[in-house]
Structures are given as structure tokens and as C-alpha cells.
Amino acid sequence: MTKKSVLITGCSTGGIGHALAVAFQKRGLTVFATARSPSKMADLASLPNVHLIALDVTDAQAIIAAAKKVEAETGGKLDILVNNAGAMYSMPILDTDVEKAKALFDVNYWAAIRMVKGFGDMVVKAKGVVVNMGSIAGSLGIPMQSTYNTSKAAINILSEGLRLELAPLGVRVLTVMAGNVTSNISENANTITLPEDSYYKPIEKELQPPFPKAPDIPTEQFVEWLANKTLAGTTGMIWNGGNTFLVRWVVPWLPTSVVVSDIPSCESIGTRVGLTYG
Template sequence: MAPKTVLITGCSTGGIGHALVLEFQRRGHTVFATARSPSKMADLKELPNVHLMALDVVSQVSVDAAVKQVEVKSGGKLDVLVNNAGVLFVMPALDVDIEEARAVFETNYWGVLRVVQAFAPLVIAAKGSILNVGSGAGDLPLPFQSMYNASKAAQNMLSEVLRLELRPLGVKVITLMAGNVATNIAANAPPVEIPQSSVYDPVRSEIGKEMKYSDQPAASFAKQVVDDVLGGSQGKVYRGGNSFIMKWLPSVLPEWAMDYLMLENGRGLKKMPKQ
């Protein structure tokens, strides 16, 4: 396979983007690894064919500057665009600060659209692929994750619509329904500080706990995903720990059974005093 040019957002060390950089680079492709702070991916700077760039998906100025750099270095074409940058947010819906919620959507949804619009001419010129790192969480009503899950549901739908709209232009779009992957996303999330007046005060100590899942190692996850991209996959692709559950259970389990599973993993919601 001829070497491809790949741009990945959100490549800080310890995340999915970082693992994807390593896997694409290992296979001989040229990678533009981006992050808001390039210092957070400094361990990549000595790798052959890896170019570190600053890119903040919530800033049009930053995105446009990145497009110009890639256009020059790649000869006006980009074979693969990976939208990975995202933030986790945990908070009871009744206690969500609206401005904080907007910031979650600004990164997880509007950031994806902003990057796709900006890089589309380069991807179309290459008849390339776009990989949007969505989440199975967008299909699951996990308690206290309403804003994160809603932003991912919106992103998943955007990606699927883009798949249809870009098909006549020769561009493949993958919606990665990511399951549980061993990354530092939870550690990098803002601390959960519910108001003293919250009705969920009785389970305050439970809400901020990191939920325990069967996480897939990031390296093996990245290998599967890169296989999907280079193999020409399109549409929804389920990868990561518990991805089988995310794909099938919502469609086969009755509502009461799904509710039971969500409450069992509901960060203490079952321990709430009955009113």
C-alpha cells in the first residue's frame, strides 16, 4: 500500500489519538499529530514521518492555520482525517451549568464539524476517508453523563449524515462507535463538584468515581481501527471493550432490563433515598 497522509486531532499522550498516531506511523504513513498543546505529545517528535502541530478544534483560526500547513506539506491532499479530540463530562442533569455544557458540545460536536468543513477540500482531492471517533455512549442513557452522551449522540448522527453526503464526492466516512478503551480520558475530565444544594448530595461521593469496565488496551484498539480505515470500511464500526454490548443490547433488551443495567452502573443512583 502506498504511504498515506493522515491528520489526527487530540493526540495527547495516553489517549486514543496518540495510539492511532503510533499505529499509522508504524505502518509507514505520514501523520500530522495535533493537540491544543503540542508539549502534551512531545514523545512523538522524534518519530520519522510524524509532524507535530498545534490545533484547537474550538478555534476557527487554529483550524484554518492547520489546514494551510497540511496543504503545503501534503501537496494539497489528505488521505485520512481522524476526528478524535473530545472531552468527558460527568454531572447530574439537574446540576449542569449550561455554559459548561455548551463547552462540551463545542468540542465534541461543533469541533468535529468545524474540522471536517475546513479539511474537506483536501480529503475530497484525495478521495480519502474521514474517521469520526464517536462513542457507544451516545446510545446508552448512563446516569450523570447526559451532556457527554448527548454530545456523542449528536456527533454519531452528524457522522452518519456526512457518510451519505460525501459518498458522491468519493469520500468514505467511518463512525467509530468506541467502547471502553484504556486511556486517561477520565483522569483528564474536570472534577465532579455538585452543588451543596443538589438533590443528589446523598450519593455525592459516588458520582465522581471512575466507572470500572473491561477496557481494551489502546494499542490493540488502534490496530483494529487502522485496519478498518485502510481496509475501506464505512459507516458504524464497533471497537473497544464492551462494544458487543453497546451494539446489540439496546435493540434486543426490553426497557426494564436496560434500565436495570444502567442503574447498576449508575454511580450510586440506586443508593438514593426514596422520596
């Protein structure tokens, strides 16, 4: 019997993709783990049935090359495609570098479309699954990270539309509404360097990531849940991680002033720059 196969983007050590690769490998799948720099996931090479592929998800030609490698190994089918690669960009909107914001969307949004187009035929042949790593951030207008949150809102909506489009072709789509999970994304966030004339310059030190937030759930716990959901026939939006209950069921009913006041120092920032949130 042919092993099921899964390709995961963004598998650098310490992140969700890396842990998910291990979780699927333990379940007997053939795993194609990808990252821009294979050296950042080199430890996965020692695991049976794990193939490492260098892949920049913003490079259409690299995606074509990766698809050919997978096709050669699987006979033209891919059971699971996980669009996990992501980036962070934090900056007040008034001071946002538009080119950096576009680069963020290239990773967090457009890359998922490139991957679905590049591997879509293989997933359709397998009657497989597309897993898109969304986020509860896409439901929140959090100061200083609106660009990132908007990119996640975009992938959340894209994924749900894709689910309806692929259902007639026998393909399931999971939209992962991830809450706070231990990973590298906060550690990889940019240092905020503001222009001298920025309204927020007086509080620049207080704006530096990682930002205070609710407790994470362990990566291993999250990926075990996600692997099980993916293999169990689940479809649509699935929620897990720190703060998911609040964002899903409570936040929609609260005024913005209450939501942001739960973020440490948010009110003090507003006071010090002469602004009021709400």
C-alpha cells in the same frame, strides 16, 4: 510514490489519538499529530514522517492555520482526517452548568464540523477518508453523564449523514462506535461538585469519576484494528471495544431498569435519594 497522509486530533500521550498516530506511522504514512499543547505529545517528534501541530479544535482560526501547514507539506491533499479529540463532563442534569455543557459540545460535536469544513477540500482531492470517533455512549442514557452521552449521540448521527453526503464526492466516512478502550478520557473527567441544595448532595462522593464500568480493551489493540479498517476501504459504522456487543445487539431489547442495574451502585444511588430508575 507520494506517501499517504493522515491528520489526527487529540494526540496527547496516553490517549487513542497518540497511539493511532504511532500505528499509522508504522504503516508508512505521513502523520500530522495535533493537540492543544504540543508538549503533551512531544515523544512523537522523534518518529520519522511525524509532524506536530498545535491545534485547538474549538478555534476556527487555528484550524485554518493548521490546514495551511498540511497543504504546504502534501501539495493540497489529505488522505485521512481523524476527528478524535474529545472531552468529558459528568453531572446530574438538574445541576448541569449549561455553559460547561456547551463547551463539551464544542469539542465533541462542533469541532468535527469545523475540521471537516477546514480540511474538506484536501480530503476530496485525495478521494480520502474521514474518521469520526463516536461511541457506544451515544446509545445509552446513563445517569450522571447524559450530557456527554448526548454529545456522542450527536457525532454518531452527524457522521452517518456526512457519509451519505461525501460518498458522491469519492470520500469514505467511518463512524467509530468505540466501546471501553484504555485512554485518558475517564482520568480527565471533572470532579462532580454539587450545589448544596442538590437532590444528590448526600451521595456526592459516590458520583465521582471514573465510574465503574466493564473492562477496557488495550489501546494498542484498538488502534491496530482501526488503522487496518481505515486503510482497507471500510465505510460506515464500525464497532470495537468493551461492551460493544451488548450495546449493539442486547441493550436495545432490554428495559432501562435492567441496563442501569448493571452499573455498580446505580440502584443504591436511586434508593438513597428516594428515586427509582426505570
